[in-house]
Amino acid sequence: MTGKSGDLGRLNNKAPGSGEEVNGGAGVNARTINKTVRTTCPYCGVGCGVLATPQADGTVAIAGDETHPANFGRLCSKGAALGETLSVEDRLLHPEIDGERADWDTALDRVAQEFSEAVRQHGPDSVAFYVSGQILTEDYYVANKLMKGFIGSGNIDTNSRLCMASSVAGHRRAFGSDTVPGTYEDLETCDLLVLTGSNLAWCHPVLFQRIEAAKAQNPQMRIVVIDPRETATCALADLHLALKPDTDVALFNGLLAFLAETDALDRAYVAAHTHGFDEALAASGPCEINRIARETGLAPRDLATFYTMVARTEKTVTVYSQGVNQSVTGTDKVNAIINTHLATGRIGRPGMGPFSVTGQPNAMGGREVGGLANTLAAHMSIENPDHRALVREFWQSPSIAEKSGLKAVDLFRAVRAGKIKALWIMATNPVDSLPDADGVADALKKCPFVVVSDVTRATDTAAYADVLLPAAAWGEKNGTVTNSERRISRQRAFLERPGEVRPDWWQVTEVARRMGFAQAFDYDGPASVFREHAALSGYGNNGLRAFDISALKHVSCAEFDRLNPLQWPQSQDRTQQEQTRFFAGGGFFTQDRKAVLVPVRTTEPRKQGRQYPFVLNTGRIRDQWHTMTRTGKSPRLSAHIAEPYAELHPVDAKKLGLSAADLVEVKSPFGTVMLRAQVTERAQPGSIFVPMHWTDQVSSQGRVDAVVAPETDPVSGQPGSKLTPVALRRLVFDWYGFAILRKKPEKLEADYWSVAPTSGGWRVEMAGSAAQDPALLARRHLGGDAKLARFEDRCAGLLRVAGWSDTGLAGAFFIAGEPVAVSRQWACSLLTDPFLSAADRLKVLAAGPSADMPDKGAIICSCFQVGNKDIETAMAEGAVTVQAIGSRLKAGTNCGSCRSEIQSILDAHGKEDVHETDIAQAG
Structure with a gap:
């Protein structure tokens, strides 16, 4: 697959005083035609290896890296289309102050002056950073160091708060550390895979492909999908549990009770390696199937089937993602899941354990360096005075944050209230992605000083910046990311940076120097930042912390450039180097080295009321990413779903007088969106699903987070983006x-x-x-x-x-x-x-195709632009399986993300035809 790289006008301008490695080191960033560079995909947390090869015609050939242990050569539709997203037409190429072009020295001086003055007049908590799982670990590290160790405030949070903060909190409560116990191999070698709150087929497609292949090789493998919606992932499921929104705790508490009542526990493991089992079991209550069925909305028979499957299957893995995390009870959901694994001892051994799948390419790297407002670097705890002293000693910093900073939602509330005087936003778009997004826009409008560093000015957030700083994009950046299985991989530059674009780590470092901290930020490139990060991970560790990559603290620049994907821990004495899983024999990171089964109680989901009788659920779609600043450039990716939509059940559509392709208003007390109605039985009655990707740049009123309530989990601070009470009405136009x-x-x-x-x-x-x-x-x-x-x-x-x-x-x-x-x-x-x-x-x-211009219909396969009418024609000619369709049309043979949709068309074959335009079809 190739795409325009936008090489015209690219200028390899070296930043003054920045060192050669700003440009990648040893010419890595120089355009070398036909030289293949191994790098890592910038999308989800799977962390796929990518081969990028610049071509003489200005395109870049993209392929999967067969040697990378995350994907073994596979790519999803988004990854395969990366070459089409590298244009520079919309790029921010020069610093700007108040909308006018400026030079770097002037812009950086202004940023340093405004932050220093705010700290002098109002104290360190009057400033804040809001960063992103899109930046590299080295960028994250220096930003966290500046804010927590030198400014002296905890006010640095990340958009990862929106996707996996509840997992972090659940891990820390149970394990004493934010440690994912297992590996991707466990998802392939288990006998029972439970996918809860995770549409893996669309949101982590390469992992889904690995699971598909494993199930084909092991027909005895069983898959359970727990999701209110019938998603594409359900095509692989042996059992789909369409529970009512936000009732996961009731489901897994019932499972814990069932395991106890059927003697399916590992009592030896519980006694030797855990605390709190009796309390957790008491909080769960008895396993009363009919009661749990009423609470969850599930059929008693399906509940009993699920519980029995888990009780009888030792090699069980539970994968969870945003459907669990993005909840006002998200941390309790995580601990309810972990409790079932601790109680059965099914953790840390091949083919078993709880597994959190992260949403962003470097959410895990951000967790490693303390990117969250309530953590310190190297997985240390901001509330632990010994950890604070250790980090301060290592950094030789004048102060250290002594308390957690403001978490994302509270941070922007503080901005709106006038408590934050200077704010730096890096590589994220909170005006679209945070709940109560209109309130966020109002906060930025009121903030005295806002810095935005990004690759483009075409975001809804950039409009509120006093200073815009042009950041390096994927293909121009050099550093590391960590995927969901704790695997560190290199992102390498294969394109020259255009204009005066600079890496994020350099921008932060230059501001730190201007604020008077030059000695502590004397980095000459990402490799030197990485070495310090690795050294801190082992500093005062002695096996007390899970995260340890101190074996890499002396890596040379050349070795850093050649670094192959590796999984932590990688301790200096190499005692942990071969350990790929945690906790099979205990060894947790609590004070007494025992895990905690956290007692969690079932609570009633948020009430809807008569005024807002529906439940809004938000999420991702197959071919788009976040707010579309990258994927929105690709015609191929937009062909599948081209406009924002609201998915609702036919029963609800009938009550509202809605037909497919009508326009509908979705409203909450916080905001309103206008969307295309998609009527489908995949939805649950009373529930509405709306994708999160559309912005004011591409739609008149499609910013769904303007509608989402800013209510958060009390432990993790993560917003409950999966359940907001809303009202719907049909819109009529002339x-x-x-x-x-x-x-x-x-x-x-x-x-x-x-x-x-x-x-x-x-x-x-x-x-x-x-x-x-x-x-x-x-x-x-x-x-x-x-x-x-x-x-x-x-x-x-x-x-x-x-x-x-x-x-x-x-x-x-x-x-x-x-x-x-x-x-x-x-x-x-x-x-x-x-x-x-x-x-x-x-x-x-x-207004219609002629015989010589055949109509493809709605695009089903983005990779090969195969439409539903192409598939119907192939079916009429005898192709009646997914494999046969693939052989004839290639559909489903590249990334595989569309195979479930092809199967749905095959399943519907022979049913009464329903006339539909392909307006807003979502497959």
């Missing part, structure tokens, strides 16, 4: 439209709009009032020089306008009195058609 345009529209005069890239241009969904004349809208966006052709049927409310310039089709608008029933994929293909004759041009106004 006209609806779909457009294809050669140029991206700067502004759309419509009440509703959503824009996405497509091959040759842009695709646009619209709806509006009579006051917004769609004919004028079409003429305005087709350009003054275009020759227009028009078809109108006023009785039917139809209007079609197309325009041509000397270079081909400028665009076309399809307008109707209801959601436009035109094939989106066919229409998008018009932008790449030459349209040489007048007859050819009339095909556009026909």
Whole structure:
């Protein structure tokens, strides 16, 4: 797979006084045509190895690294399309102050001055950093060191708070440390795999592929999926438990009681290596199947089946992710799961254990260096005075934060209240990603001084910056990341940095020097930061802390450049080097080295009430990432789902008078979004699912986190993004439209709009009032020089306008009195058609494919652009299995993420056809 690298205009400007390694060291960052660089994917926490090879034509060939132990050559649709996301057109290339271009010295002086002055006048807790699981471990390390060890405040938190803070809290309560006990191999070698709150097929596709392959090799392997929705992951499940939202504690407490009552415990392990079993069992209550069924909404038979499967299967792994973590009871959910593994001794041995899958590429690296407001570097505890003294001694710092800082939601509340005078946001977009997102925007508007370092100014957060700092992007950065199984991998640069772009670690270091801490931040590159990070991990450790990579504290720059993926621990004396799992024989990191079974009690989920009778659940979709600053550049990734949508059950749709493709308003006390309705039985009645990715950059009102309640788990501080009470109503407009345009529209005069890239241009969904004349809208966006052709049927409310310039089709608008029933994929293909004759041009106004322009239908396979109509044609010709479809069309043979959707089409074959446009289809 290749994609434009955007190499034109790339300038390899060395930062003054920064050392050679700013540019990658030894020419690593210099463009070397056809030289393959081993690096690591910048998306989810699987941590896949990637081979990047710059080509002579300005593209970059992307392939999976067959030698990397996370993916063994596999890539998902997002990873495979990385080459298409490297353009520089939207890049932030120079520092800016108050919207005006500035040089680095002026910008860095301003940042250092504002932070120093705020600390002088208002104290260290008047400033804060909000960082990201997208930055590298070395970036994270220096930012944490500056804030906690030299400014002296705990006010550095990360967007990882939004995805895995409850796992950190649960691990620390149970194990005494934030330690993931197992490895990816356990997911393949277990006999029972429980996936709870994890749509692995879409959110961690390569892990899902590994599990698919393992199940094919071991047909006795059983998979249970616990999720209110019927997700793509359910295609592999032997049992799907569609529990009511936020009832996981009731489910796993019931399991603990069942294990005790059926004598399925490992009493020897419990006695030798744990505390708190009796208290945890008492909190769980008796295993009353009918009661638990009422609490969870599950059938008693399914509950009994699940409990029996776990009781009888020693090699059990429980994988959990955001569906567990993103809850106001998330930490209790994590401990309820861990309790079942501790009680059975199923932990730390091959094929068994609890396993937290992280959402971001370096969420784990951030945890290692204390990126969270309530932790210190090297997995040390900010509340532990011995740890504080040790870190301060190692850093030789003037002060150390003595208490936890403000966690993400509370941090922005403090900004809004005027308590934070200077804020630095790095590589994240809180105006879109935090709950009560409109409140976050208001907070930034009121903050006296805001710094944003990012790769692009095209984010909703960048608009609030007093100083914008251009950061290095994937492909230009040099350092390390850690994946979900504790494996450290290198991200290596294979592109020159454009303009005056600089790495995050360098930016923080330069500010620290200007604040008077030059000696402590005397780094000449990421390798020197890594060496210090490794040395701190072993400092005063003596086996007392799980995280230890001190064997790497003397790694040379050349060795750092060559560093192969490795799993921690890697202690200096090598005693732990071969240990890939933790806790099979105890050895926890509590004071007495025993684990704690934490008593957790079932609580009632948040009440909805009459005003807000539905439950909003948010999450990711298959082909997009976070707020789409990277994936949103790829037409291939946008082809699957091109606009924000609300997934709801047919029963709810009927009550609301909604049909598929209608527009719907989702409202809470905090905000409102406008979305396309997707009616499907995959949803649970009373529950609405909305993806998290859309922003004001690409939609009129699709920022779903503006609706999400800012309620958090009292232990972890993680927001409950999976359950917000909301109201729904159908929206009616005077006209609806779909457009294809050669140029991206700067502004759309419509009440509703959503824009996405497509091959040759842009695709646009619209709806509006009579006051917004769609004919004028079409003429305005087709350009003054275009020759227009028009078809109108006023009785039917139809209007079609197309325009041509000397270079081909400028665009076309399809307008109707209801959601436009035109094939989106066919229409998008018009932008790449030459349209040489007048007859050819009339095909556009026909608003439908002709025999010589077949319609693919809604895209199912992003990798090979295979649509549902392609699959239906192949089925009619005899391809009636996923494998046969793959052989004929290649669909499902690359990343494999679409195989469950192909199976759904096969399963529906022969059923009564239901007419659908492919507006907002989600597969």
